[in-house]
Amino acid sequence: MKQNYKEFLDIQNHLFSFRRLRNGELIDTVKNLPSTYTKSEYLVMFDNIQFIYELTLALLEAISLGIEFEINEELKIIKILNLPDKELAKKRLAYFKSVCEELTDYYHITQRNVTKSVNQYLTHWIYPYKGKFHPQMVRALINIIGLKEGDLLLDPFSGSGTAAVEAQLLGVNFIGIDISPLCVIQGKVKTESIYVLDEIKRIRKDIIRNSCYQDIVLGRYIEKISDDERVRNFYTLARLVAVSDNYRRKKNLVDSFFRNLDLMIRSVEDYYTLVRELKINLGQVRINLGDSRNIQLPDESVDGIITSPPYSIALDYVENDKHSLMYMGYNLSKIREEFIGVRGKGKDKIHLYNEDMKKSYREMYRVLKKNRYAVIIIGNARFEGKEIPTVEFTIRCMESIGFKLERNINKNIFGLYNIMKNENILFFVKEK
Numbered sequence: 381m382k383q384n385y386k387e388f389l390d391i392q393n394h395l396f397s398f399r400r401l402r403n404g405e406l407i408d409t410v411k412n413l414p415s416t417y418t419k420s421e422y423l424v425m426f427d428n429i430q431f432i433y434e435l436t437l438a439l440l441e442a443i444s445l446g447i448e449f450e451i452n453e454e455l456k457i458i459k460i461l462n463l464p465d466k467e468l469a470k471k472r473l474a475y476f477k478s479v480c481e482e483l484t485d486y487y488h489i490t491q492r493n494v495t496k497s498v499n500q501y502l503t504h505w506i507y508p509y510k511g512k513f514h515p516q517m518v519r520a521l522i523n524i525i526g527l528k529e530g531d532l533l534l535d536p537f538s539g540s541g542t543a544a545v546e547a548q549l550l551g552v553n554f555i556g557i558d559i560s561p562l563c564v565i566q567g568k569v570k571t572e573s574i575y576v577l578d579e580i581k582r583i584r585k586d587i588i589r590n591s592c593y594q595d596i597v598l599g600r601y602i603e604k605i606s607d608d609e610r611v612r613n614f615y616t617l618a619r620l621v622a623v624s625d626n627y628r629r630k631k632n633l634v635d636s637f638f639r640n641l642d643l644m645i646r647s648v649e650d651y652y653t654l655v656r657e658l659k660i661n662l663g664q665v666r667i668n669l670g671d672s673r674n675i676q677l678p679d680e681s682v683d684g685i686i687t688s689p690p691y692s693i694a695l696d697y698v699e700n701d702k703h704s705l706m707y708m709g710y711n712l713s714k715i716r717e718e719f720i721g722v723r724g725k726g727k728d729k730i731h732l733y734n735e736d737m738k739k740s741y742r743e744m745y746r747v748l749k750k751n752r753y754a755v756i757i758i759g760n761a762r763f764e765g766k767e768i769p770t771v772e773f774t775i776r777c778m779e780s781i782g783f784k785l786e787r788n789i790n791k792n793i794f795g796l797y798n799i800m801k802n803e804n805i806l807f808f809v810k811e812k
């Protein structure tokens with residue numbers, strides 16, 4: 381059974397029916413090419429792709445680059461019918477490892493990884509932040525919502541800076557906002573350190589020569605380490621990674637500092653080399669400490685929004701990173717007052733969450749240009765044993781503001797740890 385992409389009314393439903401054809405067999409068992417075709421006519425997806433939502437995003441991003449194709453039961457190997465720009469496809473695609481037998485940029489990017497986790501390539505891994513985006517998904521979403529080099533992407537809840545790195549790698553300019561100073565520093569270090577790599581390396585030598593690592597680890601010397609804020613941020617975050625390792629895994633602070641510092645430097649070197657090898661035009665990145673309920677940007681100034689808001693009351697971000705926030709000298713109860721999803725007590729919490737998110741969504745509507753997309757990745761949270769319909773709330777709220785829901789992709793993840801995790805990828809358009 382073959383299907384031309386133009387006939388798809390709903391890609392996700394078609395993929396489900398293909399999946400049923402295979403009798404529930406895992407999709408990633410596909411390995412061999414059908415003998416009737418030559419390899420050069422194909423787009424080949426990465427081996428680790430297995431979920432329907434990933435296949436859906438893969439097909440949507442191919443469509444967004446003007447590629448016409450045909451899929452069959454092999455699913456992960458797609459026959460190209462028309463490829464308008466092979467170089468562009470190689471440069472931008474996220475879910476494909478090769479285009480007409482030539483490896484994509486993203487394949488090379490993912491090889492630069494100092495961790496064991498496939499998603500944590502380049503600087504993504506730096507600091508163990510809970511609730512990060514899947515970077516490959518963000519790259520595909522940037523393609524799907526049609527952002528080009530030089531366009532401006534906003535993430536008003538930028539967290540650990542996943543979208544910042546992915547936008548930068550695609551030459552898309554980026555503004556991130558987060559209420560947490562710990563998040564702001566993560567986003568900055570992940571995207572700015574390549575510009576100050578030599579200075580970072582020189583200071584590492586100084587630290588060894590002067591044996592002043594105790595001072596660094598205790599945070600006494602960092603303010604004097606360099607005139608460049610980007611270098612100070614790098615060393616501050618290296619220290620916070622060690623603090624987090626020490627707090628969560630009881631690792632020795634000084635050992636952990638040096639081990640992570642060296643891995644961080646290696647990741648930044650990898651980033652630097654890769655940018656030159658692939659001739660990437662990096663996007664400009666700005667990450668601001670701020671409140672998404674009051675976005676400091678002019679009306680209709682951004683070309684797209686991709687964000688994952690706090691999951692209602694599912695994760696207490698302040699509690700989760702309290703050791704680092706305290707090391708940074710912040711007053712936790714003061715910080716809690718501004719954090720969406722952790723404000724208030726009992727039922728009041730949900731009411732406050734809804735009010736706060738409504739303000740943020742209104743701001744997103746205001747700053748987004750017409751005919752452009754806001755993609756919200758969100759799931760239902762559980763509170764006091766009950767499911768809170770956060771997804772439904774989000775759709776209703778966005779539509780009441782004037783957005784139109786254009787696509788809703790279920791991000792069901794089956795079987796990972798024998799639990800089912802549900803999220804939705806909601807595509808809203810700001811119509812004329």
Ligand SMILES: C[S@@+](CC[C@H](N)C(=O)[O-])C[C@H]1O[C@@H](n2cnc3c(N)ncnc32)[C@H](O)[C@@H]1O
Nearest residue numbers: 512513537539540542558559671672690719720
């Ligand atoms: C789900 S996380 C985002 C994670 C991010 N997508 C990533 O890849 O790391 C939500 C973020 O919202 C931030 N946040 C909470 N209240 C906020 C507010 N009022 N304004 C801006 N950011 C806020 C939290 O600090 C947290 O980092």
